[in-house]
Amino acid sequence: MKRFKALVLAATLVASMALTACGSGSGETASTASSSPSSGTIKVGVVNNPPSESGYREANVKDMEAVFSAANGYDLKTFYSLKNDEQLQAAQGFITEGVDYLLISAAETTGWDEVLRKAQEAGIKVYLFDRMIDVDESLYEAAVVSDMAKEGETAVNWLLGQDLSEYNVIHIQGAMGSDAQIGRTGALDEQFASGKMNKVVQQTATWDEAEAKKIVESVINSGEDFNVIYAENDGMAKGAVAALDEAGITHGVDGKVIVMGFDCNKWALRELLAGAWNYDGQCSPFQAQIISDLIKGNTTASSKKIINQEKGFDAKTITQADIDTYGLGE
Template identity: 25%
Template sequence: MHRQSLISLTLAAAMGFAGQAAADFSPADHLITVITPPPSNAFYKAEADAARAKATELGYRVKTLDHQDDPDVQLRLIQTALGEGSSAIILDNAGSDASVAAVRRAKDANVPVFLIDREVNANGVATAQIVSNNSQCATSVAEFFAEQVGYQGNYVELLGRTSDTNAHVRSEGFHRVLDQIPTMTMVAQQSANWDQTQGYNVMQSILQGNPDIVGVLAGNDTMALGAAAALRNAGANDVIVVGIDGNPDVIRQIANDGTIKATGLQQATRMAEMAVEQTDAYLRSGTTQLPEKQSVDCVLVSKENVEDVLPGGFGMR
């Protein structure tokens, strides 16, 4: 037999085998484990629910877990997922540095990990890192904020969890805009760890020494809600608050002329759905044909377009 004919027969056999493998693929034979921070935060609940719904729609078995924002708990959950035979893991991680080892553990077991919302400080350990364009998000929020306060006055910034890359990127985005305005001064900057209660307590403390502030930039909507409550209780109803996420409670405040005037809506539901769609592609073919790092733009939501937000928040019509 000629060499060319042999090659042709070999290629044909390989293509036939691949086609047969694709035809025999059954999503019901595969478990996708979704691990997020606590669902008490509406953002994380939205992404977990969206991932579960999309995976179920595609025919996969799904398990959702909560790592409590604790890297040690996260590692145990990933080990459990591997032990249960998960075919893929979708993860909103518990820290950009602390999570690298856990994600690598899955990679070493040949189980792909699709990161959503938070990235890790390493390339090549996750199959995909699908995150909000936090720089674009923070910049658009800061531009709106500056306009609302008339480009002047003292303001406060509430930072997110310091171990989270997103907290730093968002803060840098805020200051890329505001540091260029000499008539605006940041009089306090403090972490409230993405938490509403801490946002309330930190805001109360800051107000005691800075009663003349014109506004508050919060690194996420949960902290913004806490800050807004503290301002209302102090009678500081003219202070403008902005956040980032697209939390339903914040959307209601924006719609009803509350203290919070805008948010940079992260498309959490879309990112979760993208992760499931790419998981499906990878399990079927061994590739997503997409880059590892993927960025999804936020949408600035204010009174002007608040009616376009999906009823559950974290997405646009």
């Protein structure tokens, strides 16, 4: 009986481990997009984080697959993992396989020296996208990255352009310390410091929609006046708007409160199109076309670090076409 129990326990443990392994979303999904590469195709190996990581990554992965397609003359091999060591192994594998180009969005910034050196010896050109790696610049052709601070600046400049007589801002922050939070907070903090904008409240909701709603509710209940909600992602903006709706406060175009979000989910852009929100900023996940242009020699890199242009949409000018092209998710 004891032995049976031990067996069952062991089986449960194994099962749970298998479950959690699946759960971490780090399944190896190396695949070839084109089954019969012809001699003229450019072989590209992409090492990326899994699309399950975020809506951003999902759009990023889709963009890569769309641009480096067989129709565009590419033979694409991909590997997705959140773990640096698995990524390193996969990159090693791509080098052995003999790809022409290696595209990397690393899980961690360290540990890539040796692999990149091997790639260089093998004559494989390396492009970094989305994330920088701590290596010597000579080891890669170019890095196409986002400047998080610029994203916040774009949004704040848009807000300044609205020429309000006064700015009473509710600032809902993302998880403190994350790249996106730091980038999106910086520019607004400058305005608070200079006194041009008035900080009604600055709180982190750690990306949690429900928490954002509670924060706005507490401001409404306190009776304080505000006319701008600056939420650092779409979900939190939606939470904030829910609180406004329940309190009967108008928002969006021609409303009392300006609503700003980030990420450009399709559903959020539709809110913009309907005029319920005012602005949505994006940390652009679309680096593939820039890299493809570099590979094909259509453009040349002026420096090793190429800053991907950030987008921001205004409810007054957004079109359905923008939503279809730039919106994330469904």
